[in-house]
Amino acid sequence: DGGITQSPKYLFRKEGQNVTLSCEQxxxxxxxxxxxxxxxxxxxxxxxxxxxxxxxxGDIAEGYSVSREKKESFPLTVTSAQKNxxxxxxxxxxxxxxxxxxxxxxxxxxxxx
Amino acid sequence: AQKITQTQPGMFVQEKEAVTLDxxxxxxxxxxxxxxxxxxxxxEMIFLIYQGSYDQQNATEGRYSLNFQKARKxxxxxxxxxxxxxxxxxxxxxxxxxxxxxxxxxxxxxxxxxx
Numbered sequence: 596d597g598g599i600t601q602s603p604k605y606l607f608r609k610e611g612q613n614v615t616l617s618c619e620q621x622x623x624x625x626x627x628x629x630x631x632x633x634x635x636x637x638x639x640x641x642x643x644x645x646x647x648x649x650x651x652x653g654d655i656a657e658g659y660s661v662s663r664e665k666k667e668s669f670p671l672t673v674t675s676a677q678k679n680x681x682x683x684x685x686x687x688x689x690x691x692x693x694x695x696x697x698x699x700x701x702x703x704x705x706x707x708x
Numbered sequence: 709a710q711k712i713t714q715t716q717p718g719m720f721v722q723e724k725e726a727v728t729l730d731x732x733x734x735x736x737x738x739x740x741x742x743x744x745x746x747x748x749x750x751x752e753m754i755f756l757i758y759q760g761s762y763d764q765q766n767a768t769e770g771r772y773s774l775n776f777q778k779a780r781k782x783x784x785x786x787x788x789x790x791x792x793x794x795x796x797x798x799x800x801x802x803x804x805x806x807x808x809x810x811x812x813x814x815x816x817x818x819x820x821x822x823x
Contacts, residue, residue, distance in 0.1 A: 637799060
C-alpha cells in the first residue's frame with residue numbers, strides 16, 4: 596500500500612539530547628514537508644524540500660535540521676538548541692507539479708523531559 | 709509573503725445544520741491553491757477539498773463546498789447537513805505554485821457538532 600509513514604508514534608527524550616524523527620513515503624512524491632503542532636494550535640512549517648539534496652527553511656527552522664538524500668526519506672532532527680521541543684510533529688508529501696493535495700503521516704508526539 | 713487567517717477558534721452547531729468555517733488569505737501571487745483539511749482527535753490530517761485560483765467554479769466534494777470569493781480573498785468551507793462525526797479541527801491552507809511551493813496553514817477552527 597502506498598503511503599507516508601512516520602516513526603515512532605511516541606518519543607521520549609531527555610533534555611539536551613538530539614533526536615531524529617523518521618518520515619518515509621512510497622508515493623513517488625517530489626516534495627516533502629515537516630510541521631510542528633502545539634496543543635490546540637495550527638501547523639507551523641519547519642522545513643520543506645522540493646527535490647532530492649535541496650531543502651528550504653520554513654517559519655520556525657531554528658533548532659531543527661533536515662536532510663533529503665533520497666526521494667523517499669526526509670528525516671527531521673530536533674537538536675538541543677530547540678528551546679521547547681515537546682510537540683506533535685507531522686510530515687507531509689505531495690507531487691511537485693499539478694494542483695494536488697499534500698498527504699500526511701500519522702505524526703510523532705515528542706516529549707522532552 | 710503568504711498568510712492564512714482563520715478567525716473562529718471554535719464553532720458549535722446542531723446536528724443536521726449547515727456550518728460555514730471562515731478562511732481569508734493574503735498573497736500577491738496570481739497562481740495559488742487553497743486546501744481544507746480535517747483533523748480528528750486522533751491527529752491524522754484528512755484532505756477535504758481544493759480550490760485553485762484560476763478555477764471558475766466553486767469546488768464541491770460531497771457535503772463539502774468551498775465558497776471562493778477571490779476579490780475578498782476568502783475561501784470559506786461550507787459543510788451541509790452536519791453529522792456528529794464532523795466534530796474535529798479544521799484547517800485552511802494555501803500554496804503558491806510559483807517558486808518554492810511553501811504550504812502554509814491557518815490556526816484552525818475547532819468544530820463541535822451537538823446532538
